[in-house]
Structure formats: structure tokens, C-alpha cells
Amino acid sequence: MIATNIRRLGLYLMLAFAVVSGSIAWWQVVEAQSLSTRTDNPEVIAARRSLPRGTIFDADGQVLASSEVIDGLSRRTYADPAFTHVIGYSSLRFGSTGLERAFEDILVGQTDPNPIRDLIGDVLARKPQPRDLTLTIDRRLQDFAAEQLGADVGAVVALDPQTGAVLALVSTPTFDATLISGDPEGAQEPMDALRNDPAEPLLARARQGLYVPGSIMKVFTAAAALDAGVITPETTFESQPREELEGFVVDGFTIREHDLGGIQPSLWPLSEALQVSSNVFFAHVGLELGAEAFLEYARRFGFCEPIRIGASDRALSVDPSFVTGSVDGDCGPFGDDVELASASFGQARTAATPFQMALVAAAIAGDGVMPAPYVVRDVRAHAEGDEPSDEILDSFGSAGGTRVVSAEAAAATRAAMVDAVNGELGRLYAGQGDITLYGISNARSAGKTGTAQLGGEQAPHSWFIGFAPAQDDATPQIAVAVLVERGGSGSAGAAPIAGRVMAEWLRISAGDDSG
Amino acid sequence: MRIAWRGAEFRLLLPILLLVPFGFLVTNIALAGTFETGDLTLALGYVALFVGAHLLLVAFGHRGDQLILPAVGAMGGVGMIMLNRLPQDLAGTSAFGLELGMAATQLLWFGVGIIAMLAIAVGLRDDGILRHYKYSWAAIGIALLAATLLIGYEVNGARLWIDLGPVSVQPGELLKIVLVIFIAGYLAETRTLLTSASVRIGFISIPPLPYFLPMLVLFGAVMLIVVRLNDLGTALLFFGIFLTMLFVATGRRSYVLIGLVLFVAGFYVAYQLFGHVQARVDVWLDPFADPLGAGFQPVRALYALGRGGIFGEGLGQGLVTLGGNLTIPFVHTDFIFTAVAEELGLLGAFALLGFAMVLVFRGLRIAALARDDFGALLAVGLTASLGLQTLIIIGGNTKLIPLTGITLPFVSYGGSSVLASFIMIGLLLAVSHRSGTADRASGS
Numbered sequence: 026m027i028a029t030n031i032r033r034l035g036l037y038l039m040l041a042f043a044v045v046s047g048s049i050a051w052w053q054v055v056e057a058q059s060l061s062t063r064t065d066n067p068e069v070i071a072a073r074r075s076l077p078r079g080t081i082f083d084a085d086g087q088v089l090a091s092s093e094v095i096d097g098l099s100r101r102t103y104a105d106p107a108f109t110h111v112i113g114y115s116s117l118r119f120g121s122t123g124l125e126r127a128f129e130d131i132l133v134g135q136t137d138p139n140p141i142r143d144l145i146g147d148v149l150a151r152k153p154q155p156r157d158l159t160l161t162i163d164r165r166l167q168d169f170a171a172e173q174l175g176a177d178v179g180a181v182v183a184l185d186p187q188t189g190a191v192l193a194l195v196s197t198p199t200f201d202a203t204l205i206s207g208d209p210e211g212a213q214e215p216m217d218a219l220r221n222d223p224a225e226p227l228l229a230r231a232r233q234g235l236y237v238p239g240s241i242m243k244v245f246t247a248a249a250a251l252d253a254g255v256i257t258p259e260t261t262f263e264s265q266p267r268e269e270l271e272g273f274v275v276d277g278f279t280i281r282e283h284d285l286g287g288i289q290p291s292l293w294p295l296s297e298a299l300q301v302s303s304n305v306f307f308a309h310v311g312l313e314l315g316a317e318a319f320l321e322y323a324r325r326f327g328f329c330e331p332i333r334i335g336a337s338d339r340a341l342s343v344d345p346s347f348v349t350g351s352v353d354g355d356c357g358p359f360g361d362d363v364e365l366a367s368a369s370f371g372q373a374r375t376a377a378t379p380f381q382m383a384l385v386a387a388a389i390a391g392d393g394v395m396p397a398p399y400v401v402r403d404v405r406a407h408a409e410g411d412e413p414s415d416e417i418l419d420s421f422g423s424a425g426g427t428r429v430v431s432a433e434a435a436a437a438t439r440a441a442m443v444d445a446v447n448g449e450l451g452r453l454y455a456g457q458g459d460i461t462l463y464g465i466s467n468a469r470s471a472g473k474t475g476t477a478q479l480g481g482e483q484a485p486h487s488w489f490i491g492f493a494p495a496q497d498d499a500t501p502q503i504a505v506a507v508l509v510e511r512g513g514s515g516s517a518g519a520a521p522i523a524g525r526v527m528a529e530w531l532r533i534s535a536g537d538d539s540g
Numbered sequence: 541m542r543i544a545w546r547g548a549e550f551r552l553l554l555p556i557l558l559l560v561p562f563g564f565l566v567t568n569i570a571l572a573g574t575f576e577t578g579d580l581t582l583a584l585g586y587v588a589l590f591v592g593a594h595l596l597l598v599a600f601g602h603r604g605d606q607l608i609l610p611a612v613g614a615m616g617g618v619g620m621i622m623l624n625r626l627p628q629d630l631a632g633t634s635a636f637g638l639e640l641g642m643a644a645t646q647l648l649w650f651g652v653g654i655i656a657m658l659a660i661a662v663g664l665r666d667d668g669i670l671r672h673y674k675y676s677w678a679a680i681g682i683a684l685l686a687a688t689l690l691i692g693y694e695v696n697g698a699r700l701w702i703d704l705g706p707v708s709v710q711p712g713e714l715l716k717i718v719l720v721i722f723i724a725g726y727l728a729e730t731r732t733l734l735t736s737a738s739v740r741i742g743f744i745s746i747p748p749l750p751y752f753l754p755m756l757v758l759f760g761a762v763m764l765i766v767v768r769l770n771d772l773g774t775a776l777l778f779f780g781i782f783l784t785m786l787f788v789a790t791g792r793r794s795y796v797l798i799g800l801v802l803f804v805a806g807f808y809v810a811y812q813l814f815g816h817v818q819a820r821v822d823v824w825l826d827p828f829a830d831p832l833g834a835g836f837q838p839v840r841a842l843y844a845l846g847r848g849g850i851f852g853e854g855l856g857q858g859l860v861t862l863g864g865n866l867t868i869p870f871v872h873t874d875f876i877f878t879a880v881a882e883e884l885g886l887l888g889a890f891a892l893l894g895f896a897m898v899l900v901f902r903g904l905r906i907a908a909l910a911r912d913d914f915g916a917l918l919a920v921g922l923t924a925s926l927g928l929q930t931l932i933i934i935g936g937n938t939k940l941i942p943l944t945g946i947t948l949p950f951v952s953y954g955g956s957s958v959l960a961s962f963i964m965i966g967l968l969l970a971v972s973h974r975s976g977t978a979d980r981a982s983g984s
Binding site for chain 2: 026027028029030031032033034035038039041042044045046048049050051052053054056057058059060061063066
């Protein structure tokens with residue numbers, strides 16, 4: 026009988042060995058790839074220390090980041106601090122951020138962009154080959170935008186509304202990442218200085234800064250309400266002219282208009298309401314739309330969750346923006362109608378990143394289709410010198426977009442935004458965003474200013490979102506969002522920067538076409 | 541005493557032993573980066589030990605199983621190659637005026653172990669001394685544990701070591717053997733009673749308690765002390781050995797089931813009561829939650845497995861150290877399997893597991909062919925000990941079960957472990973010899 030029991034025991038042990046074999050195979054075959062690309066993997070860290078790292082080029086083939094191996098240690102040099110908040114840094118001491126982190130395995134060559142070659146490389150245990158990246162950003166526009174911000178604290182985001190390609194992504198203040206990427210010992214002191222700087226230069230404001238959007242949010246409210254059919258471009262609210270002066274009472278709370286200057290209130294439809302930036306008008310629109318629809322449209326436009334710039338496995342991440350108070354990183358419900366009415370003109374608990382607001386502008390410019398943004402154009406074989414290689418291993422293009430509102434709703438919003446910059450009333454507010462002021466004679470721009478009231482004595486944040494060219498027959502080539510912290514009113518701080526950046530891009534792209 | 545040629549053993553040992561110097565050679569070339577043979581003394585010493593063991597078994601006319609020694613030689617060979625490849629200052633000895641590095645010390649212990657194995661395999665012609673004095677063995681076991689509890693010192697939070705001047709020993713390793721002998725002796729005597737007198741409640745057979753009591757009391761005492769010593773791996777191993785032997789003796793799955801339920805319940809209580817148990821389970825469930833703190837070791841081990849892939853990075857080419865520090869702490873004891881899997885890949889890992897399986901299934905064969913119940917149960921217990929220990933530590937390496945600090949027999953560094961494992965092999969060979977399985981073994 027013992028012999029029978031031993032045979033049964035043998036069977037059970039065989040089973041146990043099989044299970045353990047399976048668990049080994051799980052890690053060595055199934056999970057091997059994902060383990061080898063984690064950035065806290067010591068192999069990745071070791072590779073970062075000693076392997077050459079791929080070069081990063083701008084859209085025009087200019088070197089932005091390059092490496093050389095000195096005494097067995099890989100040293101990274103960054104050519105342009107304006108790109109620090111896009112590229113990030115690769116530090117022997119502090120790890121990596123930005124695109125350096127998202128594309129870590131490709132830059133050091135631990136993963137081949139082609140999965141089949143990657144597998145062959147694994148089998149042959151080939152030495153890692155660094156790969157180069159080309160960005161969608163042209164250094165000329167990026168530097169130009171950074172110059173416009175100058176010493177101001179803020180951000181400029183520019184997108185191609187047709188493709189989602191990022192054209193500029195500037196956050197100020199910035200810093201020279203070369204200081205912390207070289208000698209591990211020497212990196213500590215500059216890093217400490219950056220961490221202790223009250224201006225927070227380590228914060229990539231364009232992606233990580235959350236700001237009250239103020240009146241630029243009216244573009245969203247208008248597009249959503251037009252799409253939902255609760256307003257038309259002709260809709261007016263009878264009580265509005267009176268409420269401009271006396272205040273609009275919602276649930277016992279009085280919403281007051283901002284200082285209209287000398288403008289006399291009258292029964293304004295959408296275009297005029299956007300030109301003078303009437304809070305009362307948009308409070309009515311938001312209440313007509315309703316809390317549920319407002320949240321639903323906000324989600325469609327990308328609010329309430331992180332935004333990924335690029336394919337999801339190798340993306341630059343944008344912090345979530347909110348239209349209500351956040352609950353576990355998601356938008357919570359509206360507390361009451363006062364909050365909804367105030368959110369409709371970008372106050373209450375709304376908080377948005379400049380990147381999110383650039384996407385709103387791009388969605389209107391793109392006839393209601395919000396593009397999927399990307400910032401890395403292609404992966405190439407490593408170039409020894411300063412010229413990018415011709416061997417493109419993988420390229421990324423427009424990943425299509427998401428229709429967020431109908432083409433009709435987008436067209437009506439666009440027309441109102443053109444008026445907001447060029448119209449008789451609008452010029453008083455957003456006129457500084459007019460590209461004809463900056464040497465472009467054959468095109469018009471569209472836009473909206475925002476002045477985010479912070480309460481107390483603090484100067485407000487200054488915003489502008491817009492796009493160009495925006496005249497009826499034109500296809501917009503650039504959509505922008507500009508934020509200047511404590512920049513005063515939108516017309517003074519952000520609008521001229523946005524106008525200049527749009528004009529500059531139209532010049533650069535025209536020059537490229539003719540050249 | 542007549543010479544008995546052990547042809548199968550010789551033919552299997554030869555290629556395995558030739559691979560050990562070859563492994564040293566490959567490692568040396570990879571580490572030096574030039575075509576130099578390097579120092580092969582230890583490899584040749586290893587070959588000499590096993591050839592010597594084989595010849596002595598032949599000379600003494602031993603008729604025991606011929607596949608056990610080659611399986612041990614293969615596992616030990618892989619272990620020696622890995623230990624020689626790791627930094628030599630991880631462990632070592634400076635006793636008796638000798639300054640030995642880790643691999644040399646391990647080889648020394650292999651020598652001691654093989655002598656012990658031979659002495660038992662050849663000298664233990666009558667198992668009466670084991671069978672009749674089972675309570676004395678139990679007393680020795682308890683004494684060993686009590687000594688550890690009283691004069692032992694802690695390494696990594698577990699109090700397992702006794703300092704004996706030049707060497708430190710882990711009494712737990714020897715206790716394992718004593719426990720197996722005691723349980724085998726007890727079960728061989730009472731197994732008929734245990735199976736016949738059970739009470740059935742529904743589908744479940746409840747064992748007759750009076751017959752179990754002495755054993756349960758003893759076993760409970762052992763478990764309690766083991767838990768007090770904070771050595772969860774050994775507790776799990778002892779429990780596994782106990783249940784396995786009980787199952788083979790009685791054939792009752794329900795006993796095993798009851799045992800498992802008790803174990804899970806006990807584990808749950810320990811989880812609620814002891815912070816260190818809780819911490820260990822939490823790390824097991826999600827080591828990546830704190831990859832630089834509590835999860836450091838398991839996470840680094842998983843990375844090493846991932847680096848190895850199917851074909852491995854090659855001997856001497858794994859990422860063992862980084863900036864002067866080990867990438868996996870305790871790689872030479874708890875994580876030696878991971879080191880093998882990194883450099884030799886999934887194929888090498890499966891090969892190592894295959895050698896362990898040969899050992900286990902030959903052990904079970906010895907048990908099935910044993911002359912009497914005591915011999916059979918003894919062989920089952922010894923085999924279960926070696927087999928379960930292998931499964932528990934490899935399963936811990938691959939995150940299948942929580943990690944515990946027990947050794948991989950014949951592969952991990954550690955004198956007590958090597959010595960105890962060889963004593964077990966000696967006992968298995970002795971059982972095998974008595975049942976005269978040699979003739980049949982060479983034919984199969």
C-alpha cells in the first residue's frame with residue numbers, strides 16, 4: 026500500500042515541479058521584455074551610466090541633446106534650455122524625466138523599435154545600439170516663444186490642429202539640464218539650488234501647472250452648448266442687459282459682471298458676448314447646458330484625466346485638468362448651480378493646464394475634431410555627427426483625432442473667436458492677439474483672452490488661446506495657449522505673445538515651403 | 541566485501557564532471573575578457589571528490605542507486621560554477637590558519653559532506669540504531685533547537701546560528717534529518733493503527749487522536765520554536781515533510797487536507813500577530829510598491845530573471861555587481877537559483893530543476909523498493925525534504941510563494957546545508973543498498 030501512496034506522491038510532486046517551471050518561464054519569457062524596460066531596473070541604470078545615448082534632434086535636424094562617453098561614464102549635453110521641460114534630463118544621480126524617461130529604452134538601445142528585430146537582438150544578445158529621436162518641434166519657434174515670455178513665469182503651447190504635432194512647448198523659468206546630467210558628484214549642488222528656488226524651475230508649467238482658466242473657458246462653454254443645441258449663434262437672454270449692471274442672482278448668490286469699461290450693455294448674442302467676455306451671458310449658457318452635459322463635454326475635450334502626448338506606452342504625460350473639485354484625480358460632481366454658472370466662465374473650481382487649453386483651441390480650429398497630440402516624429406539610427414541619419418526606424422504621425430463637437434458648432438465658435446480678436450468690441454480686449462499687428466497681412470487670427478481672478482490683491486493670471494489663419498477659407502496651421510502667471514489682464518500679458526508666436530510660425534512655415 | 545562495478549554511475553558522472561572545469565573555463569574567459577584558462581584548481585578538486593566517492597562506493601561493493609550521485613554532482617557542479625563566479629569575499633573562512641574564499645570554502649564542505657555520505661552509505665548496514673532509538677533522536681533534535689534558542693545568534697532577523705569557535709553551524713539543518721528519522725520510526729510502528737481506527741464524520745476522516753498525540757506534541761513544540769526563531773521557510777519545510785510522510789504512511793488525503801487547513805489557519809494567525817510576517821506577505825503581493833526598500837531584493841531578483849531570458853546572458857556575463865554592490869543581496873544563498881537563471885537562462889534553470897527532479901524521483905523509487913516500512917518512510921521523508929526545499933526556495937525566487945530564507949540543496953553556499961544534504965544522500969544510499977536495488981537500477 027505504501028508503494029501506491031508513493032506513486033501518488035510522485036504525481037503530486039511532478040505537478041508541483043510543473044507549476045514552479047511555469048513560474049520561471051513567466052518571468053524569463055512572458056515578462057522579460059517589460060521588466061527590462063522599467064526605469065528602476067539596475068540594468069537600465071547601468072546602461073544609462075555607461076552606454077552612449079541617442080541624440081535628440083529638433084524638426085529641422087538641429088541637435089538638442091547629445092552624449093559622449095568619458096572615462097566609462099555617459100555624459101549628456103543639452104543645447105537649449107528652452108527644451109528642458111520637453112526633453113527632461115537624464116542624470117546619473119537623479120534618474121530621468123520627460124522624453125528622456127519615456128524613450129529611455131530606445132535611446133540607450135535596449136529595445137529595437139521593430140519588434141521582430143528586437144526579438145532577434147535578444148536571441149543574439151547583441152550589444153545595445155543607441156537610437157536617435159526627432160521632435161515635431163522646430164527650435165526656431167520654441168526659442169521665439171521662450172524669448173517672448175522672457176523673464177515672465179508662464180507657458181506657451183502651440184499645436185498643429187490638423188495633425189496634433191506639438192509645435193512649441195515652453196515653460197518658464199527653465200534651467201540648463203546639462204548641469205545635473207554630468208558628473209554625479211557635481212550634480213547635487215545645482216539640483217539643490219533648483220529644488221530650493223521659489224520660482225520652481227523644475228515644474229513643467231505647460232504640462233504640470235494647474236491654473237484657473239478664467240474667460241478662455243467660454244470657448245469651451247460656447248462650443249458645448251452649440252453642439253448640444255441649447256443655444257444658436259443668435260440666442261440671447263432677455264434679462265442679460267439688466268443683469269450686466271445689477272448682477273445675475275443664481276440660488277440667492279449674485280454673479281457680477283467684470284468691469285466692462287465704457288461699453289453699454291445691450292442684448293448680446295454669442296459673438297458680442299464673447300467679444301466683451303460677458304460673464305452673465307455665459308453663466309446663462311452654462312445653466313441651459315446643465316451640470317451633467319457640462320461634465321460630459323468636459324470629458325470629451327480631455328478634462329478630468331491625464332493627457333498623453335504620444336503613443337500611450339511612450340508618452341509625455343500632462344496632468345489632469347478639472348472643471349469641478351477633483352475626487353481621486355477625477356472630476357467630482359458640481360456642488361450647485363452657482364458653481365456650474367461660475368465654471369461656465371472659468372471660475373469656481375476650474376483648474377486647467379496650458380496644454381489642455383491649447384487642445385480646446387485646436388479642437389475648434391480642427392472643425393470640431395480634437396487631434397491626438399504627439400511630440401516625437403521619428404526614431405532613427407544613431408548619427409555619429411551633428412547630421413541626423415537618413416535611416417528612419419519608426420515614425421509617428423497623426424494618430425487621428427476625436428470628434429468633440431459638430432463641425433457646425435465648431436464653425437460658429439470659430440466665427441465668434443475671429444470677432445473676439447478683430448471685431449469692433451473684441452479688439453478692445455483681444456486685439457493684441459491680432460497677427461496683422463506682427464507683420465502678417467494676408468491672414469486673420471482667432472482667439473480669446475482670459476483673466477483669472479485669484480482674489481485678494483494678487484495680480485490675475487493672464488491667458489490667451491487662439492489659432493491662425495482663421496479667415497473663412499483658411500485651414501488653421503497653429504493653435505496656441507499662452508499663460509503668464511500674475512501677468513495682469515489677458516489683453517496685456519498673454520495676447521501679444523500669442524499673436525507674435527502665431528505670426529512667427531506662419532512666417533517660418535511659409536519660408537520652409539518657398540525654400 | 542566484494543567490488544561492485546557501478547557502470548551507470550560512472551558513465552553519467554563522467555560528462556557531468558567534465559562540464560564543471562569547462563564551466564570554470566568559460567567563466568574565467570568571460571570575466572577576464574581574454575582567452576586565459578584561469579585557475580581551475582577548484583574545479584579539478586570537485587571532480588576529484590566525486591570520482592573518489594564513486595571509486596570508494598565501488599571498492600566497498602555498494603549496491604545502492606546509481607543515479608543519485610550523478611544528480612547531486614550535477615546540482616553541486618552548477619552551484620560551484622556560480623559560487624566561483626560571484627565575488628569571493630561574500631563568504632569564506634579563515635579557520636585553522638587557512639584563508640579561503642567562498643568557492644574554496646564550499647568545496648571544503650563538499651569534502652566533509654562526501655566523507656559523511658560515504659560513512660553513512662557504507663557504514664550503516666543496520667538501521668536498528670535509527671529505528672529503535674527514535675525518541676533519543678527526538679530528544680537530540682529538541683536539544684539542538686533549545687541550544688539555538690539559548691546560545692544562538694541572529695543573522696538577518698532569524699536566530700539560526702550557533703558559534704562553535706572556528707565554524708558556525710545551523711542546527712536547524714541537522715534537526716531536519718533527526719525529525720525525519722523520528723517521524724519515520726513512529727509512523728512505521730503506528731501506521732496500521734492510524735489508518736484503521738479513524739472516525740468518519742461525513743466525508744472527512746478524523747484521525748484517532750491518542751495515536752497521534754505524541755507525534756503532534758513533539759511536532760507542535762518544534763513548530764513553536766521554529767516560529768519563535770523567526771524562520772518561516774524551515775517551518776513551512778518541516779510541515780511539508782510531516783504531511784508528506786503522513787500521507788504516504790496512511791494514504792489519507794483528508795489528513796493532508798486537515799493539515800493544510802491548520803497550516804493556513806496558523807499562518808493567518810501569525811499574519812495578524814507578527815509584523816514581520818505581515819511585512820513579508822505584503823512584499824510578496826507587490827514587491828514593486830517599494831522597489832528600493834522592502835521590495836529591493838525580490839524586485840532585483842525578478843529583473844535578473846528577466847535579463848536572463850530564454851538563453852541566458854552567458855556564464856560570467858550576468859549583472860552580478862553594480863558599482864561595487866551586489867545587484868541582489870544574498871545572491872549566494874537565497875538567490876543562487878536566480879543567478880543561475882540569469883546567466884544560463886530558462887534552459888539552464890530547467891536543467892537545474894531537471895537534476896532536482898531526477899534526485900526526487902530516484903528517492904521515491906528507493907522508497908518504493910525499500911525492504912520495510914521504516915526504510916520506505918525514511919526515504920520518503922528524506923526525498924520530500926530535498927524536493928520540497930528545492931520547490932520552496934525556487935518558488936520564492938519567482939514570487940510564486942512568499943520568499944523564505946532557506947537554501948537550494950547542493951547549490952546554495954553554506955556548510956551546514958551541504959553537510960546535511962550529503963547526510964541525507966548517505967541515508968538514501970544506505971536504504972537503497974539494503975534493498976539491493978542496484979541490480980535493477982542499472983538495467984532501467
